[in-house]
Amino acid sequence: MFGLIKKLFGEAASPTTPPQPAPTSTASQASSGHVALGAAPGQAGFVAGAPVETMLQREIMLDRDLQVMGYNFRLRESVLRRKSKMADSVWRLYDEVLLRNFLAEEATKAFGKKRIVLEVSVWALDSPLLRKLPQGRFVLMLIYNEEFFTDPASRQPLLQELKEQGFQLGFDNFPLTPALQPLFPLADYLKLSIAQRDVTEMARSVAALTMAAPESAIVVADIHFFEELQVCRQLPVQFLQGSYLRRKELSDADAVDASYLRLLEVLNLVRADAEPAVIAQAMKYDPMLSFKLLRYVNSPAAGLMTKVDSLDRAMIVLGNKQLYRWLTLLLFSHERLEGDQAVLLEMALIRARMMENLGAKQFKRAELDLLFTTGMFSMLEALLRQPMAKLLDKLNLPEPVSQALLNRSGPFGALLDLALACEDGELPDEPALFVAAGVSRNDANRAQIEAMLWAEEVV
Secondary structure (H helix, E strand, O other): OHHHHHHHHOHHHOOOOOOOOOOOOHHHHHHHOOOOOOOOOOOOOEEOOEEOOOOOEEEEEEEOOOOEEEEEEEOOHHHHOOHHHOOHHHHHHHHHHHHHOOOOHHHOHHHOOOEEEEEEEHHHHHOHHHHHOOOOOEEEEEEOOOOOOOOHHHHHHHHHHHHHOOOEEEEEOOOOOOOOHHHHHHOOEEEEEOOOOOHHHHHHHHHHHHHHOOOOEEEEEOOOOHHHHHHHOOOOOOEEEOOHHHOOOOOOOOOOOHHHHHHHHHHHHHHOOOOHHHHHHHHOOOHHHHHHHHHHHOOHHHOOOOOOOOHHHHHHHHOHHHHHHHHHHHHOOOOOOOOOHHHHHHHHHHHHHHHHHHOOOOOOHHHHHHHHHHHHHOOHHHHHOOOHHHHHHOOOOOHHHHHHHHHOOOOOHHHHHHHHHOOOOOOOOOHHHHHHHOOOHHHHHHHHHHHHHHHHHHO
């Protein structure tokens, strides 16, 4: 937490617009072997009626302890639903959109040990762009194609060569047929969807994959409900993926845990610029909150020369802006029965940073702080299991933030819509949304990746 606070209020707190690639000739790109981040693919915007510029969708990949282990990138659901009707040439163009966003080394170097999973078609395997990707950083999650695997044995040399080049491979819901089974040990990850399987069938499928490729990690995808997540955590699988955090059932009860209520009360006092003594008095009712604040103020991250031993003094040292962000982070650091606070915090930080980045050209510094707050508080429903309208009744938020959180309106609504659309492929991906936000799809892709790199550094 101390390192996170230091990053939030140090140099990393100032939003930086993702680097805009300078126009580069095709010849100079070829000679350097380096392609600018987010470069637009192809010469035309449409091929066979399919737009080749699209915003990427991401999902967090978790281990069974609900720790974030990586990110899965794919085309949006609206694109993938057309896959049975898409020509190979269109698939290649969509793969190119996905790959180009990761060609620059700076787009991946800060991900640390986290996996970067790219869902691509089998037609991407001979793409020259693969050779330009930073080595040893990616999992190519292959979408099954029956035509490509008509003769599975003939594809083994190509898959083996990709592994030797530093790629890890994943098979996305490949049928476990006798002809394909010899290829399964080449896969580092085997993905199963729970959407079409009950618990018994899922257990059988996991057992069959484990028998076919005992060294491969099994990923369960399409987990849309918390109950499904709990069941899948009991299976002998390694990774979990899905939208359950966006679809948590909300409680009908009015009650919010007392510790959260106290924190919300203090947040309101800070937002209202209450006197330090008044804020300190409210915090005294929660000894753990007081302890955490004094521990932070006296930590090396705060950089103070003398010890602070009173809450009143701590209020003055921090100032309201820093105190408000610190309290916001504490919302996500409470112990929860679900054990998913780390996931919620990372998702909230990515949303907040992405909105801050995209708004940098349109809003003033004070409004960028509000954009960050909007992104953080957009996770409150999942955190507290309460409808947003009830939560806003307990918070004293500026009107633009409340408008965006409640109904995606106001000056911040379109940017919040974009941040959410990067996680939810079922949300509209319409030109009007990007016009309203004042950004392009490529802007959104770059801002999303930069936000993830930033969150990786600060969490």
